[in-house]
Amino acid sequence: MMSSVPSSDKKSKLLVYSIEECPVDGQKTKRAFQVGDYVTKDGAKCTKCGNQTRVSLVFAESSRPSG
Amino acid sequence: MSLISTIALQVPFDSSSLVTLVWVGFFMLSFIYGTRIQSYFALNDIGRGLNKLKVMKDKSRKEAIDYLVNVGKSPGDPTQRVDQFLDYVTIMPVDIDPQGLVGKIDHVVTTDNDRVRQEVSKLVSQTNPVTVSISENLLEVATSLNMIHKIVRHFYLLGKKTNSYFTLIQLQMLMPMIIQEADALLNAVDSFKVGQPVGDGIGPVVVSKYMVGKEKRVVAKDTVMAISEYKGRKLYMLKADGPMAYVGQPGVAIRKVVEEMGVKPSAIIMIDAALKLEGEKTGEIAEGVGAAIGGIGVEKFQIEEVATHNKVPLYAILVKQSILEAITVMRKEIAEASEKVVVVLNRLIEEKTKEGDDVLVAGIGNTLGVAQ
Numbered sequence: 557m558m559s560s561v562p563s564s565d566k567k568s569k570l571l572v573y574s575i576e577e578c579p580v581d582g583q584k585t586k587r588a589f590q591v592g593d594y595v596t597k598d599g600a601k602c603t604k605c606g607n608q609t610r611v612s613l614v615f616a617e618s619s620r621p622s623g
Numbered sequence: 624m625s626l627i628s629t630i631a632l633q634v635p636f637d638s639s640s641l642v643t644l645v646w647v648g649f650f651m652l653s654f655i656y657g658t659r660i661q662s663y664f665a666l667n668d669i670g671r672g673l674n675k676l677k678v679m680k681d682k683s684r685k686e687a688i689d690y691l692v693n694v695g696k697s698p699g700d701p702t703q704r705v706d707q708f709l710d711y712v713t714i715m716p717v718d719i720d721p722q723g724l725v726g727k728i729d730h731v732v733t734t735d736n737d738r739v740r741q742e743v744s745k746l747v748s749q750t751n752p753v754t755v756s757i758s759e760n761l762l763e764v765a766t767s768l769n770m771i772h773k774i775v776r777h778f779y780l781l782g783k784k785t786n787s788y789f790t791l792i793q794l795q796m797l798m799p800m801i802i803q804e805a806d807a808l809l810n811a812v813d814s815f816k817v818g819q820p821v822g823d824g825i826g827p828v829v830v831s832k833y834m835v836g837k838e839k840r841v842v843a844k845d846t847v848m849a850i851s852e853y854k855g856r857k858l859y860m861l862k863a864d865g866p867m868a869y870v871g872q873p874g875v876a877i878r879k880v881v882e883e884m885g886v887k888p889s890a891i892i893m894i895d896a897a898l899k900l901e902g903e904k905t906g907e908i909a910e911g912v913g914a915a916i917g918g919i920g921v922e923k924f925q926i927e928e929v930a931t932h933n934k935v936p937l938y939a940i941l942v943k944q945s946i947l948e949a950i951t952v953m954r955k956e957i958a959e960a961s962e963k964v965v966v967v968l969n970r971l972i973e974e975k976t977k978e979g980d981d982v983l984v985a986g987i988g989n990t991l992g993v994a995q
């Protein structure tokens with residue numbers, strides 16, 4: 557008669573990143589997510605060619621180094 | 624001494640027969656009171672789960688109120704209004720005469736959605752549509768958790784009152800799944816609050832790649848379309864209006880594009896998140912035919928009708944994820960699947976249509992944090 561209610565999972569902390577992508581040469585920069593970020597939002601200038609980058613993805617990764 | 628007297632002397636003090644007696648007693652007890660004992664354990668178990676649900680429900684309510692006050696700059700104390708909101712009911716139309724039922728459901732659901740937005744805009748003094756849409760979603764999460772808690776509590780108390788073994792055992796069996804779902808809902812609050820895209824937003828993410836920089840037009844409530852091009856095909860790209868936490872009305876939008884704007888697509892391709900089975904990998908892509916859209920069924924019905932009536936084949940591209948992943952911040956595996964979806968989509972367009980054709984592509988899902 558074991559308890560069938562699971563104890564809350566040990567949560568591995570999720571870190572959220574935004575990817576800024578240059579529409580010209582595809583250069584990608586990964587940085588921490590900031591409140592107000594959204595996909596297609598204008599990012600910083602491209603480090604390679606100086607063009608305007610755009611946020612192409614926002615995603616979360618587990619903080620545990622995954623193999 | 625004779626053999627007989629030896630036995631007669633031994634029997635009353637035989638310890639093994641005492642053990643047997645205890646065993647028989649135990650058997651009788653569990654035979655007669657077995658279900659009662661199990662009911663007792665089930666009640667304890669459910670009671671613990673119920674407490675957990677109560678904590679979750681209270682937390683989501685508090686989070687919603689905090690958001691309304693701190694971010695939405697609520698003009699007064701929203702607590703009372705929120706509590707009324709949580710108990711608001713939507714009465715589904717009668718289904719004993721199914722003729723025209725979908726239209727009726729659509730009407731009720733649309734009325735409810737309008738009501739929610741109206742009410743929320745009264746609760747916040749902010750007019751930023753992102754804040755308003757996030758408030759709507761937070762209140763919906765709190766409403767769902769409130770409902771789950773109420774229903775579980777109902778069956779718990781009913782089972783306790785009537786001493787119904789089967790009610791309790793069934794509830795105990797469902798409890799882990801219920802807690803899991805409630806946990807997913809509560810976790811969704813964290814992503815919603817800060818406007819992060821959720822796993823369900825993978826369809827909109829893919830479609831936004833084609834829409835960015837193009838001219839957008841509103842084709843249905845909260846739904847936008849842009850025209851793109853791929854290898855000689857004209858692509859009509861549809862998604863909910865981001866970065867608000869909208870799902871839009873893809874059913875209405877597709878009907879409008881096909882029947883009112885006179886577009887004759889050679890294919891309708893829908894991109895959506897799909898619930899994975901245990902054991903399947905997150906971010907796996909599946910292809911199929913049919914309308915890839917969840918929810919109550921109204922949108923699905925509308926899309927199928929338009930497609931059938933105009934004889935347009937419906938194709939689906941699905942990205943697998945769990946319920947938790949679908950409503951919380953988008954996982955890396957899902958985000959990375961977007962590039963693979965683009966490859967599949969392009970291949971599908973090349974295979975199923977010819978140059979000069981029109982193709983309708985709809986990114987289905989909550990478009991929070993995904994503009995276009």
Ligand SMILES: [Zn+2]
Nearest residue numbers: 578581602605
């Ligand atoms: Zn560049």
